Amino acid sequence: MQAVDAPSVDLPGAGGDTLRDLMTQALGGGSGGAGERAGVTTGPTGVRANAHQPDGQEDDEAVWRRRLREEYSDGEGGGGDSDWGGGDAFGGPAVEDDDAWANRLWKEMQQRRRAAAAASTASFTANLREESARRAAEAEERSRRILQEEQAKDAAWRQRTVLAIEAGPAEPPLDLVAARATYDMRWEQLEAATSTSVAPRAPLQYWDIPWPLENPHGASSSSGKRPPPAHAPPPPRVDALRDFFLVGAAGPGDIKKRLRVELLRWHPDKFGARFRARLEAAGHEHRSCALARVTELAKVLTQVLSTG
Numbered sequence: 147m148q149a150v151d152a153p154s155v156d157l158p159g160a161g162g163d164t165l166r167d168l169m170t171q172a173l174g175g176g177s178g179g180a181g182e183r184a185g186v187t188t189g190p191t192g193v194r195a196n197a198h199q200p201d202g203q204e205d206d207e208a209v210w211r212r213r214l215r216e217e218y219s220d221g222e223g224g225g226g227d228s229d230w231g232g233g234d235a236f237g238g239p240a241v242e243d244d245d246a247w248a249n250r251l252w253k254e255m256q257q258r259r260r261a262a263a264a265a266s267t268a269s270f271t272a273n274l275r276e277e278s279a280r281r282a283a284e285a286e287e288r289s290r291r292i293l294q295e296e297q298a299k300d301a302a303w304r305q306r307t308v309l310a311i312e313a314g315p316a317e318p319p320l321d322l323v324a325a326r327a328t329y330d331m332r333w334e335q336l337e338a339a340t341s342t343s344v345a346p347r348a349p350l351q352y353w354d355i356p357w358p359l360e361n362p363h364g365a366s367s368s369s370g371k372r373p374p375p376a377h378a379p380p381p382p383r384v385d386a387l388r389d390f391f392l393v394g395a396a397g398p399g400d401i402k403k404r405l406r407v408e409l410l411r412w413h414p415d416k417f418g419a420r421f422r423a424r425l426e427a428a429g430h431e432h433r434s435c436a437l438a439r440v441t442e443l444a445k446v447l448t449q450v451l452s453t454g
Contacts, residue, residue, distance in 0.1 A: 350436075
């Protein structure tokens with residue numbers, strides 16, 4: 147065993163001998179018989195140690211033997227030589243040499259390294275399992291969210307499909323050029339009829355008004371006894387109304403002229419003052435529906451002007 151802060155085995159003592167030399171003499175001196183009593187101890191290395199000392203004094207070898215016994219007994223007062231059992235030069239278990247001590251230290255160091263490596267591996271494995279569990283939970287959450295989104299899209303598509311089936315076949319795309327030509331022609335007819343003497347008393351029904359963005363095949367100047375729509379149609383989009391009014395425009399001047407004409411035509415007050423009597427002659431329902439749609443058109447036309 148090696149004490150804490152023990153001196154180096156190669157450090158010479160007061161007599162010039164090192165601890166290694168003294169340990170070699172002590173471990174290789176036999177059973178401590180007549181040679182030791184004669185004052186000469188010869189070890190396997192051929193080192194001679196003079197044991198003749200005055201009575202009552204210990205030589206260097208005896209001092210180191212006593213210190214080694216104390217270190218081996220772990221400070222418990224190992225007593226004399228008889229406490230060691232008499233198996234070797236110290237009467238007890240053999241003290242390990244430098245090679246054995248180095249081998250033992252190496253084995254202990256390897257054991258500690260293996261224990262540290264095993265602990266590190268266990269910690270890494272635990273962290274890896276925790277990370278894998280976290281990623282699996284995140285992947286499951288993403289899959290659940292994607293499934294909900296796809297189910298919502300599918301439900302919305304089914305609802306649109308059902309509404310489209312209930313609404314019947316859709317109208318063909320609007321031909322802006324043909325629709326604008328029909329729109330201008332019907333307005334010319336309406337203004338010409340208004341200038342006659344009988345026009346102020348002739349009923350002007352909802353369907354007699356040339357509304358923008360109407361399919362030219364469905365528009366008719368003769369509505370007969372057709373009632374107004376039960377629900378007002380939604381207001382047109384700003385871009386659709388702009389494209390309709392400006393289709394075929396010849397330049398900036400033509401654009402300004404067209405928009406000024408439409409502003410005066412669909413101004414709610416001016417429209418009401420111009421056609422109120424004829425709308426009232428057609429009936430309250432025709433009048434209220436027509437004026438409500440004129441107001442919506444005026445709002446969208448104002449947005450067309452503001453967006454350029």
